[in-house]
Amino acid sequence: MVGCRNLNSSRNESRNESFDCEILVQFQFPPTNQKNGSFLIRGSIQSLREKTDVLYFDRLNVVSLTFTKTEARESIWRMDLEIILDLISGTLSCFFIIRQLFYLKKNPEMIPSISVLMMVILTLGYMVPLVLNFEAMFSYRRHLQTIPLGDSGGLLEVNEVIVRIVTMVAFILQFRLLQLTWSKNNGNGKSHWNHEIRSLILCLPIYIIGGLIMLLVDWKNGDYITPSQRSIWGDLRSFVGLTLDGFLFPQIILNIFQISKGNALSGLFYAGNTFVRLLPHAYDLYRGQTNISRQLDRFYLYANPRTDFYSPSWDVFIACGGVVFAGIVFLQQRFGGRFVFPKRFQERAEYEKVPVASNE
Known part of the structure; x- marks a missing residue:
């Protein structure tokens, strides 16, 4: 899906807002019917602009853990x-x-x-x-x-x-x-x-x-x-x-x-x-x-x-x-x-x- 980020020229001037919508957002969700109740969401956020563009940013990898x-x-x-x-x-x-x-x-x-x-x-x-x-x-x-x-x-x-x-x-x-x-x-x-x-x-x-x-x-x-x-x-x-x-x-x-x-x-x-x-x-x-x-399990106490x-x-x-x-x-x-x-x-x-x- 396409994502947009808010580019504010000034925090106090909310009218001069612009958006960068040349962003690709990809997320992979686990099946909702799995029995163990563990949900690991993996994804990435990357810019579709050229590397020479001032609005270009490196790819961001996202990992989210959810639990019941x-x-x-x-x-x-x-x-x-x-x-x-x-x-x-x-x-x-x-x-x-x-x-x-x-x-x-x-x-x-x-x-x-x-x-x-x-x-x-x-x-x-x-x-x-x-x-x-x-x-x-x-x-x-x-x-x-x-x-x-x-x-x-x-x-x-x-x-x-x-x-x-x-x-x-x-x-x-x-x-x-x-x-x-x-x-x-x-x-x-x-x-x-x-x-x-x-x-x-x-x-x-x-x-x-x-x-x-x-x-x-x-x-x-x-x-x-x-x-x-x-x-x-x-x-x-x-x-x-x-x-x-x-x-x-x-x-x-x-x-x-x-x-x-x-x-x-x-x-x-x-x-x-x-x-x-x-x-x-x-x-x-x-x-x-x-x-x-x-x-x-990363929180090992013993x-x-x-x-x-x-x-x-x-x-x-x-x-x-x-x-x-x-x-x-x-x-x-x-x-x-x-x-x-x-x-x-x-x-x-x-x-x-x-x-x-x-x-x-």
Whole structure:
């Protein structure tokens, strides 16, 4: 169809109006009888004038998303559910960290057996969302204003603020745990830091190589996000999320180097945090099996595909990996850091000082 635009020579002089009607407007509407209630309107607006004409303008592509009331209710229900899950995860994280702090207060001799690298990874896991997601939060609110959420819109924002407060509390507690581990290990001499440096030297190449492999594979396949959303920065954020899912890996390596035996970590701490990290993947599997509307999936409040690897295959793989890591830590704390090695490698070789008889 033909469109016209109003060319006003002056805003205050409405009589001197002229119209440019050499504009082609094309829109493609979806069928009105489709069952899923999703309506995606695509179109374009372009000028029919020559490029040398002063009234010529470049082609404008238009995309419009519309949805029914039922679809909007489903999306609002999904966002409410994700906020509740996020709040539960943050609250459980605070509880598990407090439990570890009390455990170390009763057993301070176990602090040198805790991986500082693991504590740094967990601390950054709480800090980075607080620092980097403010822009995303404001962008989310701008998009949210275009959606008729009704009375639940204000409640949604209040719940989001509560979630961020809980996340900040978890970050403060985790930072205290990092500070306690760091200070106690400084007073333990160079022996512990030698093991930490060895763990870092082993873990860092694995993280780098694993990240490069993940980027190459997922950039080629693109099975966890749509191609329009794919970016190097998004892939890096997803790999950081994968590193957080395997937060116990540095502790496992440190236990091997230290040949440690003893409960350095509270069972609730490593098992509970593993559960918190795997819960989004379990929810993603549930979300993939339901018929929840996908029109508002850009407003992810929980299990965001831009912050971790989410797909049926990744969800199962990460869940199995997290359970395996937790099981290894449990066995290491019970049978020793090298319980899987042959017996001659399970104990540290030490020399015993023997008294020497003098000739005097």
